[in-house]
Amino acid sequence: MKDSKKLILTRREMIVGTATAVTVSLGAGTIEKVESLTINSADIVPSATINFNVNGKAQQLNLDTRTTLLDSLREHLQLTGTKKGCDHGQCGACTVLVNGRRINSCLSLALQHEGDNIVTIEGLGTPDKLHPMQAAFVKHDGYQCGYCTPGQICSAVAVLQEIKAGIPSHVSEDLTLQPEFSNMEVRERMSGNICRCGAYSNIAEAMAEVNSHLS
Amino acid sequence: MKSFTYERVHTPAEAAAAAARMPGSKFLAGGTNLLDLMKLQIETPVHLIDIGKLELNKIEHTLTGGLRIGALLSNTDLAADLSVRRDYQILARALLAGASGQLRNKATTAGNLLQRTRCPYFYDTNQPCNKRVPGSGCAAITGFSRQLAVIGSSNACIATHPSDMAVAMMALDAVIETINPKGKVRLIPIADFYRLPGKTPHIETVLEKNELITSVVLPPPSGGMHFYHKVRDRSSYAFALVSVGAILHKDGSGQIAVGGVAAKPWRNKSIEKVVPLGAKAFTEKLFAKARPTQENAFKIQLVERALEGILKEGRS
Numbered sequence: 350m351k352d353s354k355k356l357i358l359t360r361r362e363m364i365v366g367t368a369t370a371v372t373v374s375l376g377a378g379t380i381e382k383v384e385s386l387t388i389n390s391a392d393i394v395p396s397a398t399i400n401f402n403v404n405g406k407a408q409q410l411n412l413d414t415r416t417t418l419l420d421s422l423r424e425h426l427q428l429t430g431t432k433k434g435c436d437h438g439q440c441g442a443c444t445v446l447v448n449g450r451r452i453n454s455c456l457s458l459a460l461q462h463e464g465d466n467i468v469t470i471e472g473l474g475t476p477d478k479l480h481p482m483q484a485a486f487v488k489h490d491g492y493q494c495g496y497c498t499p500g501q502i503c504s505a506v507a508v509l510q511e512i513k514a515g516i517p518s519h520v521s522e523d524l525t526l527q528p529e530f531s532n533m534e535v536r537e538r539m540s541g542n543i544c545r546c547g548a549y550s551n552i553a554e555a556m557a558e559v560n561s562h563l564s
Numbered sequence: 565m566k567s568f569t570y571e572r573v574h575t576p577a578e579a580a581a582a583a584a585r586m587p588g589s590k591f592l593a594g595g596t597n598l599l600d601l602m603k604l605q606i607e608t609p610v611h612l613i614d615i616g617k618l619e620l621n622k623i624e625h626t627l628t629g630g631l632r633i634g635a636l637l638s639n640t641d642l643a644a645d646l647s648v649r650r651d652y653q654i655l656a657r658a659l660l661a662g663a664s665g666q667l668r669n670k671a672t673t674a675g676n677l678l679q680r681t682r683c684p685y686f687y688d689t690n691q692p693c694n695k696r697v698p699g700s701g702c703a704a705i706t707g708f709s710r711q712l713a714v715i716g717s718s719n720a721c722i723a724t725h726p727s728d729m730a731v732a733m734m735a736l737d738a739v740i741e742t743i744n745p746k747g748k749v750r751l752i753p754i755a756d757f758y759r760l761p762g763k764t765p766h767i768e769t770v771l772e773k774n775e776l777i778t779s780v781v782l783p784p785p786s787g788g789m790h791f792y793h794k795v796r797d798r799s800s801y802a803f804a805l806v807s808v809g810a811i812l813h814k815d816g817s818g819q820i821a822v823g824g825v826a827a828k829p830w831r832n833k834s835i836e837k838v839v840p841l842g843a844k845a846f847t848e849k850l851f852a853k854a855r856p857t858q859e860n861a862f863k864i865q866l867v868e869r870a871l872e873g874i875l876k877e878g879r880s
């Protein structure tokens with residue numbers, strides 16, 4: 350591998366360069382490993398510590414820097430409610446709420462979330478005490494196989510908040526007015542959540558019911 | 565994904581300096597494009613500089629009456645800003661036509677400008693692609709080119725730029741503000757920002773290595789009626805086949821930029837005086853030097869029809 354030398358050098362520089370930085374923690378063991386390393390760059394697995402709050406609980410994890418928020422939730426915190434569909438931002442199955450906003454957790458590194466408040470489907474409600482949106486999905490048959498459902502529910506909760514907060518959408522006719530809940534708005538705003546079972550119309554009904562209780 | 569080291573920076577100067585110190589590093593903003601490409605090993609940075617917590621997430625009014633948009637502001641917040649919704653509707657419309665609610669919450673101004681092409685062969689690492697591996701060839705030119713460029717392309721690359729927001733920024737004459745590792749600030753008009761592929765399709769903008777975008781500045785509101793028409797294979801959560809961003813003025817003139825047709829949002833200010841002659845005359849002039857493939861020649865007609873619709877709406 351002709352660029353392994355360059356790689357080692359840059360890693361050393363990195364370690365020197367961040368010796369005083371608080372946010373990057375590379376263990377001494379890693380440094381030794383880098384120095385004794387001759388060929389295989391795959392042997393170096395930089396890791397770092399992340400502190401965030403998940404479903405109301407403070408968490409500290411030491412992770413391979415490559416770990417996505419999605420994998421940190423599923424593989425490290427055993428919160429497997431959040432699903433991995435495409436892993437490329439194309440399906441919405443991995444939708445979670447970060448500081449109140451929905452994002453695709455597959456396209457975010459866990460390390461990007463230092464200090465953030467994360468809510469997953471497990472944090473919205475429990476089997477004994479369902480979140481109103483969860484209850485409405487059950488009532489309106491908002492799913493068949495259920496794979497997309499945790500993402501749909503997190504997204505649906507956020508959509509109602511977004512409309513309330515006055516965030517416009519592609520189908521909002523007058524951008525200067527407060528957007529209003531409608532079936533068209535729901536369809537546009539929920540387009541980032543794909544459902545292979547085609548539960549869309551029932552999801553829209555569940556959302557309409559929750560919305561009617563809100564207003 | 566290849567492994568990488570990671571650091572978080574707190575000021576723009578620190579970010580640019582970190583990039584200069586670490587060859588092979590990349591800035592990480594929202595990550596919605598970079599991480600996607602890293603998973604496929606299309607991008608393989610050895611070090612990520614997380615700029616996500618920089619305080620470049622605000623919108624300020626400039627002294628001349630324009631807007632300064634922070635590089636790290638989310639696409640959602642930009643589209644929801646009241647000044648943008650009132651005075652720069654073309655921008656709000658373009659943003660809201662792009663991606664999904666989840667992605668817009670994470671995507672940033674600078675990241676959106678710098679997102680890379682959606683050419684299917686760029687994504688398929690088994691195929692030759694001059695943009696991904698310079699000198700390897702271009703699978704698209706002899707392949708499926710329906711989604712690709714009709715103008716400004718070269719024998720090395722026929723990819724398009726996928727951003728909706730950038731089309732609006734082009735019509736608005738936005739200026740991109742940057743800082744380099746030496747602390748030097750540079751202002752780049754968007755018309756000069758993107759490069760056409762020529763023989764080096766992997767070099768997409770005039771940004772220097774390690775140069776950080778700090779903000780995008782809009783001139784004072786130009787008034788007029790604002791439109792952004794996006795034509796795509798499904799009506800939401802899909803990239804444009806073509807899009808037309810237009811600001812139409814009372815005197816019949818217009819500011820018109822077209823997306824989905826080239827490696828950058830396509831605009832030709834010198835022909836905007838023929839807007840009153842209608843969509844056909846304008847489109848013919850705009851695409852006089854087009855070199856479409858058999859599969860994507862339809863895009864020119866699509867632009868004409870989208871513009872026709874806009875002009876009709878503008879008259880009514």
Ligand SMILES: Cc1cc2nc3c(=O)[nH]c(=O)nc-3n(C[C@H](O)[C@H](O)[C@H](O)COP(=O)(O)OP(=O)(O)OC[C@H]3O[C@@H](n4cnc5c(N)ncnc54)[C@H](O)[C@@H]3O)c2cc1C
Nearest residue numbers: 438593594595596597598662663671672675676727728777
């Ligand atoms: C499924 C899907 C659908 C999409 N649909 C659309 C669509 O319809 N229309 C559309 O326009 N977009 C669409 N997008 C793309 C989306 O808009 C971009 O991914 C997003 O805007 C990128 O912003 P980011 O902040 O996440 O960038 P990042 O991924 O963080 O960065 C992108 C690039 O910009 C560089 N960079 C970031 N900030 C700076 C800075 N301040 N200075 C210098 N360099 C910087 C990074 O190093 C990287 O190379 C879609 C994306 C997905 C995944």
Ligand code: SF4
Nearest residue numbers: 683693694702721722
């Ligand atoms: S068109 Fe450009 S991006 Fe697509 S395969 Fe050819 S060189 Fe690569």
Ligand code: FES
Nearest residue numbers: 434435436441455
């Ligand atoms: S798994 Fe994240 S969008 Fe599909």
Ligand code: FES
Nearest residue numbers: 493495544545546
């Ligand atoms: S319920 Fe099966 S994918 Fe949506």
